[in-house]
Amino acid sequence: MLLQSLDIWVFEVLHWLAIPVGLFAFIHAALQRADAYTATDKLTKPAWLGITGGATAALVLFAPGGSFLILWLIALVAVLVYIVDVKPAVTEVQRGQRW
Helix, strand or coil: CHHHHHHHHHHHHHHHHHHHHHHHHHHHHHHCCHHHHHHCCCCCHHHHHHHHHHHHHHHHHCCCCCCCHHHHHHHHHHHHHHHHHHHHHHHHHHHCCCC
16 A cells, blocks of 8 residues: 555656656757757757657656556657757757867
């Protein structure tokens, strides 16, 4: 009984922590130059806006503890891929040469 309650609380905390992460990824994708994505051999800016926007919507709409857990996990992975892989590359390209 206690473990089930703990699982619910963990999923609830993860749910509410994932939403701002998704919003951050979408806003960051929207504020970057379109040519920075192609310069880093990543998907285009509209593609990443669609991925992060759709993933953020899925994070808001689907609770991780319900029957849509797999969709919620896919959305979380998509947002984290943007933050871990695409964001640093796009940011570095826009900085230009460093002395």
